[in-house]
Amino acid sequence: MDVKVTNITKQFDRFPALDNVSLDIRSGELIALLGPSGSGKTTLLRLIAGLEQPTGGQIFFGDEDASHRSVQERNVGFVFQHYALFRHMTVADNIGFGLKVRPSSSRPAKSEIRKRVSDLLDMVHLSGLESRYPNQLSGGQRQRVALARAVAIEPRVLLLDEPFGALDAKVRKELRRWLREFHDRTGHTTVFVTHDQEEALELADRVVVMSQGKIEQVGTADDVYDTPNSPFVFSFIGESSNLPVTIRDGHMLFQGENIGIRDACEGDGDLFFRPEDVVLTDDRDALYGKVTICRRLAGTRIAELDIANNGHEPHHLEIEVPLDATVAVGNEVRFRPTRWKVFRK
Numbered sequence: 001m002d003v004k005v006t007n008i009t010k011q012f013d014r015f016p017a018l019d020n021v022s023l024d025i026r027s028g029e030l031i032a033l034l035g036p037s038g039s040g041k042t043t044l045l046r047l048i049a050g051l052e053q054p055t056g057g058q059i060f061f062g063d064e065d066a067s068h069r070s071v072q073e074r075n076v077g078f079v080f081q082h083y084a085l086f087r088h089m090t091v092a093d094n095i096g097f098g099l100k101v102r103p104s105s106s107r108p109a110k111s112e113i114r115k116r117v118s119d120l121l122d123m124v125h126l127s128g129l130e131s132r133y134p135n136q137l138s139g140g141q142r143q144r145v146a147l148a149r150a151v152a153i154e155p156r157v158l159l160l161d162e163p164f165g166a167l168d169a170k171v172r173k174e175l176r177r178w179l180r181e182f183h184d185r186t187g188h189t190t191v192f193v194t195h196d197q198e199e200a201l202e203l204a205d206r207v208v209v210m211s212q213g214k215i216e217q218v219g220t221a222d223d224v225y226d227t228p229n230s231p232f233v234f235s236f237i238g239e240s241s242n243l244p245v246t247i248r249d250g251h252m253l254f255q256g257e258n259i260g261i262r263d264a265c266e267g268d269g270d271l272f273f274r275p276e277d278v279v280l281t282d283d284r285d286a287l288y289g290k291v292t293i294c295r296r297l298a299g300t301r302i303a304e305l306d307i308a309n310n311g312h313e314p315h316h317l318e319i320e321v322p323l324d325a326t327v328a329v330g331n332e333v334r335f336r337p338t339r340w341k342v343f344r345k
């Protein structure tokens with residue numbers, strides 16, 4: 001089922017939690033809503049679910065305007081960060097719950113529910129644990145039960161709000177891979193909320209980067225990492241540095257000096273680049289700074305630099321330097337970005 005969010009605004013008090021947000025979610029895709037805390041991710045998910053009503057705008061499930069449909073009518077499946085399993089029910093009863101409480105007209109026969117629960121247990125790799133209670137499971141197992149319960153009702157859309165947020169890093173990583181496989185086998189249209197960029201980039205077909213109730217960019221992991229379209233996305237995803245520059249007749253100037261790169265943007269702007277996208281150089285026309293810290297990483301080295309700023313607090317940034325370069329604390333290094341983006345002021 002494809003979902004279309006059009007011009008959605010959600011106002012809680014006077015402050016908009018979502019400000020005119022539009023998004024097309026494709027049928028069968030796994031899309032991640034990524035943004036810092038308070039950016040509106042949960043609110044957007046709850047609006048899609050029908051747990052919140054929008055102040056303005058519409059939500060379509062396929063061609064159907066679902067904006068005023070109830071949660072039940074929308075038939076969505078949820079998983080939240082904190083396992084909301086029924087503690088007094090076994091794993092099997094938890095998974096089958098959504099089917100058992102259906103009105104008799106649409107409720108499957110008992111034997112059919114049993115079969116479906118058994119298939120789902122198999123799918124989430126928990127066969128054999130059907131008689132356990134939630135407190136007899138690990139955190140990762142509980143979240144897999146929650147997912148099985150969410151898909152048991154054959155939801156039109158699966159909504160996951162930081163489902164692995166409460167688990168430790170190792171289990172999170174395992175579940176991330178597992179969820180991707182599960183998705184590829186079952187094909188549910190899935191909206192996954194996270195504030196963890198690594199999780200979003202690894203897991204999702206497309207990433208929706210959100211900030212302050214707005215969508216900043218929608219794209220594949222490559223799109224948002226390689227061609228961020230705003231200063232926010234550039235700094236939020238991956239490592240980045242930025243400096244104020246002026247471009248005159250195509251030449252880029254920093255503090256009035258030519259830094260040896262050309263850009264089509266004219267006037268004042270902010271130059272953004274990633275630490276890995278620089279080369280060291282002996283040219284006069286280059287950026288330069290003093291090394292304050294040198295850090296060895298697995299296959300590379302990071303130099304932290306202070307760049308003089310006309311008597312103000314220096315600009316501080318990081319560049320990656322080759323292992324064989326002679327770069328030490330206190331040295332001055334000259335460098336030039338090889339890939340960059342200028343955002344006009």
Ligand code: ADP
Binds near residue numbers: 035038042043044
């Ligand atoms: P996220 O999930 O990205 O952390 P939320 O969607 O939870 O962000 O919140 C977005 C904004 O809306 C925040 O400023 C939050 O304080 C506000 N907000 C969310 N829910 C409510 C609510 N029920 N009442 C008032 N403000 C809310």
Ligand code: MG
Binds near residue numbers: 041042043
């Ligand atoms: Mg949230």
